[in-house]
Amino acid sequence: MPxxxxxxxxxxxxSIxxxxxxxxLKNxxxxxxxxTRLGDVSPETAFILGRFGFEAPELKLSYAGEEVYIVDHSELTQAPDDIAEATIVGIVDHHKLGDLTTSTxxxxxxxxxxxxNTVIKMMYDFYGVEIPKEIAGIMMCAILSDTVIFKSPTCTTADIRCVEDLAKIAGIEDFEALGMEMFNVKSAVAGTPIRDLVxxxxxxxxxNGNLVGIGQLEVVDLAVFDEIKAExxxxxxxxxxxxxxxxxMLLLTDIMKEGSELLVISDDVEVVERAYGKATENGRVWLDGVLSRKKQVVPPLQDAFA
Amino acid sequence: MPxxxxxxxxxxxxSIxxxxxxxxLKNxxxxxxxxTRLGDVSPETAFILGRFGFEAPELKLSYAGEEVYIVDHSELTQAPDDIAEATIVGIVDHHKLGDLTTSTxxxxxxxxxxxxNTVIKMMYDFYGVEIPKEIAGIMMCAILSDTVIFKSPTCTTADIRCVEDLAKIAGIEDFEALGMEMFNVKSAVAGTPIRDLVxxxxxxxxxNGNLVGIGQLEVVDLAVFDEIKAExxxxxxxxxxxxxxxxxMLLLTDIMKEGSELLVISDDVEVVERAYGKATENGRVWLDGVLSRKKQVVPPLQDAFA
Incomplete structure (x- = not known):
């Protein structure tokens, strides 16, 4: 059984x-x-998979009785619904430590x-397994996406070195150009149903016992939202x-201006204002320099709730 | 600030x-x-530190406002009392994933x-840092202790290879003899206050919401407990x-016979009997082949409570 x-x-x-x-690598x-995957692939991911000749992984929602290796989180809310009935054999991640636990x-x-994917590259190196050209390509794109082409404060020298290594393996000469192409795909919001965007x-x-949802849309120009912000x-x-x-909350991130407009609906908007030290206006606030949900948005809010 | x-x-x-x-390594x-350490060192640990010329680390119970790297667990009950006010920067462990969480x-x-210590050896290899002779010695002893000189079902080929490597670095020719010497120190219970043994x-x-304590005493001959079992x-x-x-529960483990006598006091002794598939007699039961709390005692009990 795999x-x-x-x-x-x-x-x-x-994740994909x-x-x-x-x-x-495991094989x-x-x-x-x-x-496998827990939901639809985004247009950005579809672009990456198409660029390097991959199909999307199989959609699979139930894992009871199976062995599961978790990628890119350690949170119950983000894991398969029946994860408690599965055996988690491993976790590869780069976030805060969440509330997943195991009995083995x-x-x-x-x-x-x-x-x-920067951590997965370390795993390849540890096991001495060669990375196929196409897999190097999708790993590289995932890192360019998560680090906003190295602009995000989450980006480390390990990520940059990793992209450089993977670009060589994948035979990509100008990885920044490929990154911008990818973000242009990501910025195309016209014609997409509003809920799909959210x-x-x-x-x-x-x-601290409160369910908080945070979405993020990263684009090359916030003007694409002018017509649909109210929706x-x-x-x-x-x-x-x-x-x-x-x-x-919905973060509208401008990767060129390097900041985000935050849209907020809350039972207690003051907790949000306290978290970021700025007043909202009609449920909106511009957060200069904020690109990362993980590093700049979640921790201050978690502290404000504590 | 370190x-x-x-x-x-x-x-x-x-842990020590x-x-x-x-x-x-970090330095x-x-x-x-x-x-640092959260409590007294055991006679076994004192023997190891003395053998390789180390003092015990500083006793330190409070970590509020500090950065902490956690060794050998990921459980709130086993961590410093004020760990929620500290920043956990890392965890090195080999147990099930516990309930520690972080905000960064x-x-x-x-x-x-x-x-x-087998994992810490991997960290030394990853960073390409040479292990000093004396540190190799204490790491090797820790692995011999945790794996009961390779007899425990928790022992993996990685542990064995690691001990072999460390023995070479430490200049120890017969690591099994050193391991037995260590377990003989561990087996000396006479004259020790009962609570200290427990x-x-x-x-x-x-x-599953129930507080369960499990102690373990590993000795080379269970006869050392004959006089004090009732106490x-x-x-x-x-x-x-x-x-x-x-x-x-208290596990009295005979590392030569390779099994444990379990002493049990419980609000519901049936949950324990269900966990191990054996009836207790006056709160005692012999579990043949059981050497590992982590692998053979905790998971079945956790399942029985679930």
Missing amino acids: MYVVGHKIPDSD CGAIALAY QIGEPAVA PLECWIRPVGCS MRDYKDFNM LEADIAVLKTEGERHTV | MYVVGHKIPDSD CGAIALAY QIGEPAVA PLECWIRPVGCS MRDYKDFNM LEADIAVLKTEGERHTV
């Missing part, structure tokens, strides 16, 4: 490319593994770097009610 | 030797670190091997009441 390698709900490129890359070291020993490869890169967090706000309000959430 | 490197409460040799070995890679990204080096290698676990039983009953625990 293990399943799966990223988080509402998978991003790191990481599952493919890690499943390949190479004699541990049968199958990459496991392996955890968790590092404070910009992307899970959920494109959305995560729920448990903050986005209306929809996160619906999402808040549907899920009995305390707060739902 | 980070503190600290093992679990009621530290065993893995691991803290010393990891603090040295070598330019991250100031100080090894960290590094976790967790592997399903027999000893944290607590010598004791851990509390949260099992041990009386004392774990007191410990159960004092801590409002659901269950307290």
